[in-house]
Every structure is written in C-alpha cells, then in structure tokens.
Amino acid sequence: MPDNYKQYKEMFSESFSVQHKITTTSVQGTYHIHDDLELILLCSDGMDCNIGDTSHTLSANTLLIFNHMDLHYNHLTHPGTPNERYVVVFKPEFIDFFSSVQTDLLECFYFRPFKNPCILPLSEDEASQCRAILERIIQSADMPDTMFGFDLYPKFLLGEFLLKVNQQYRNYHTISFKNTSDYHTIYQVINYIHMNYDKEITLNLLSDIFFINKSYLCTSFREVTGMSPNQYLIHCRIMKAKELLLCGTGIDDVCSLAGYNNLSHFSRSFKEKTGISPKKYQMLHKT
Known part of the structure; x- marks a missing residue:
C-alpha cells in the first residue's frame, strides 16, 4: 500500500459515488464545504474531525453526515496507521424520486435542532448493515450493461442505505x-x-x-x-x-x-x- 493513500473499491455514477478507502495520512488539506451531500462511515478508530470550531476524536462505527454548509476538516489521529472508511457523495436532487412527504431522505442532513448533528454513533450491528449495503453498491459497478436493471440497481441500493441511515438518525435523536x-x-x-x-x-x-x-x-x-x-x-x-x-x-x-x-x-x-x-x-x- 502507498504511504499516503489507497483506494481499492469504488462505484461512481454521474450523480453519486461510493468509495471504500484506506488512508495512512490525511488527504484533506484544510477546512472545506462540499457542493454535494456527504456521508462517511468509519470502519476503524483513529479519525479526528473538526466541525466548525469543535474537534472530535471518533471511533469505529461512527457515521458522519455533512450537508452543503458543514465546514469541516478530517484528519488522522495517528498518521501512518491505516484508517478504513466508506465515503458516499450525492446530489440532493438525485434522491427526489425516493423521497416522499412522509419519508424525506434528506432529513438527516437538514433536521438539526440538537447538538452535534453531524455525528451519528452506530451499534456494531447497525454499522454492519450499512457496510453490507455499501458493498453491494460497489459490487454493482461490475454488472454488465446488458443486464436488465443494471442502471437502476445501485440507485435503489442507495435509497435503501439512506432509508436505514435516517431510521438510525431518528432513533438516536428520538425524532417523532x-x-x-x-x-x-x-x-x-x-x-x-x-x-x-x-x-x-x-x-x-x-x-x-x-x-x-x-x-x-x-x-x-x-x-x-x-x-x-x-x-x-x-x-x-x-x-x-x-x-x-x-x-x-x-x-x-x-x-x-x-x-x-x-x-x-x-x-x-x-x-x-x-x-x-x-x-x-x-x-x-x-x-
């Protein structure tokens, strides 16, 4: 593995991407805001995240949820030690088809009347379920374009993933x-x-x-x-x-x-x- 970065699994489309990363040094130079929405599922300890003026040392099975205005900076607690995570990036309009008035999948990005809304601790079982869906999305990149539904399958999986994230977000924050x-x-x-x-x-x-x-x-x-x-x-x-x-x-x-x-x-x-x-x-x- 290179000293600075290894990206060994990924799934890209025009509107969203899912990447499985291992990093041994920090790859982000400074604070930034994304144009798209971002979710980061940590699979190992050793990630520090500065959100605004507050620093957090995060453990495995933590989900980071960033909207367009979450100024943040992620870096490794101990550079040189591999850090594993999944990174999901997509445009809000991409999931309009999956959302409804009763079930808005953007809720976890926008409903924030409480402290530290960007950080969602997960149980081992919850994190495992999320990882399984993300792996299926990545594997769907290998589907031949001659297979019926090849273009829809990863989108439906992303919808399933966001549905699960919002359910966990609601449970953690006791949202009615x-x-x-x-x-x-x-x-x-x-x-x-x-x-x-x-x-x-x-x-x-x-x-x-x-x-x-x-x-x-x-x-x-x-x-x-x-x-x-x-x-x-x-x-x-x-x-x-x-x-x-x-x-x-x-x-x-x-x-x-x-x-x-x-x-x-x-x-x-x-x-x-x-x-x-x-x-x-x-x-x-x-x-």
Whole structure:
C-alpha cells in the first residue's frame, strides 16, 4: 500500500459515488464545504474531525453526515496507521424520486435542532448493515450493461442505505414520525438557501417560491434549524466566508462570493458571528 493513500473499491455514477478507502495520512488539506451531500462511515478508530470550531476524536462505527454548509476538516489521529472508511457523495436532487412527504431522505442532513448533528454513533450491528449495503453498491459497478436493471440497481441500493441511515438518525435523536410531513417543505427551503446563499434572499421570496405562509415558515424553520430563515442565511454566508478565507482568498472576493455587496457590512456581520474581523481570522489560521 502507498504511504499516503489507497483506494481499492469504488462505484461512481454521474450523480453519486461510493468509495471504500484506506488512508495512512490525511488527504484533506484544510477546512472545506462540499457542493454535494456527504456521508462517511468509519470502519476503524483513529479519525479526528473538526466541525466548525469543535474537534472530535471518533471511533469505529461512527457515521458522519455533512450537508452543503458543514465546514469541516478530517484528519488522522495517528498518521501512518491505516484508517478504513466508506465515503458516499450525492446530489440532493438525485434522491427526489425516493423521497416522499412522509419519508424525506434528506432529513438527516437538514433536521438539526440538537447538538452535534453531524455525528451519528452506530451499534456494531447497525454499522454492519450499512457496510453490507455499501458493498453491494460497489459490487454493482461490475454488472454488465446488458443486464436488465443494471442502471437502476445501485440507485435503489442507495435509497435503501439512506432509508436505514435516517431510521438510525431518528432513533438516536428520538425524532417523532410526524416531523417529516410537517417539515418536508422546510428541507426544500434549506436546500434552496444552500444553493443560493450568494444571492438576495428575503422572507417574502421564500414564501412566494414555496407557497408557504411567512409565519408558519418562520416557526417551522426555527424548529428544524434552531434559527430564523435570515439567521440561517447569515450562518451559511459566514461558513462559506470562513472556507474562502482559509483558502487564502482575498477579503474583497470573499465579500462578494459569500453574498455580501458591501465590505463594511460583511466585516461587521463576520465579527458579530466570530468575534474577530475577516482579516484577523485569515491571519490567525494562516499555515
């Protein structure tokens, strides 16, 4: 095995991928946010995960759940020791076909009114069931394209995997059944904000796009995220600004890329949320 990285099983499609990885050194350089949704199933101990400003040392049978605005950085606790995991990446719209008002498979990515929602500890049996489905997805890459259903089989398996993850997420956080039908539209609103945080978004706009009463939108949105829609929008912009600053992007560019059209407004908003100016934040984290 190479000293830095080995990827020995994988399944890719245009809209999602499943990879089985073994890593002996950290492969991610710094904090980042994904364009897609990501799940990481740890099969061994020895992974540290920084989520926002908090660091977690994780053990085997832990599932990491990252949406578009989860600023994170994964690295090995003991470089040189192999770390095994499965990584699943997909676009939210890819699972629209599998979701319903009663069963929204995006719930584990968006319903987060509690502490550490990105980290889901699993039992050995739960983790084993998840690994088995992921292995079947990877093996499906070897199906000949002449076999009937070859293109649908991995998609249905991904749907099965996400169904199981959401069931485990609900059990762990004691989420009631009614939440999905109550919050289905709110998950769509959250996804819209994630995709359009750099544009002007108002409560009136969200109400018009999703045909939802503004008062109900605010109440339900806070139940799901713990914030108002505007507070959440600011949160998303600050998370993106942090990522860009950590990548060395210039302050003026960060301002516009994060959705602000006024540098002083951006600096004031950033300092209110972090306690320091964008420039100082970038200098403090400069490597």
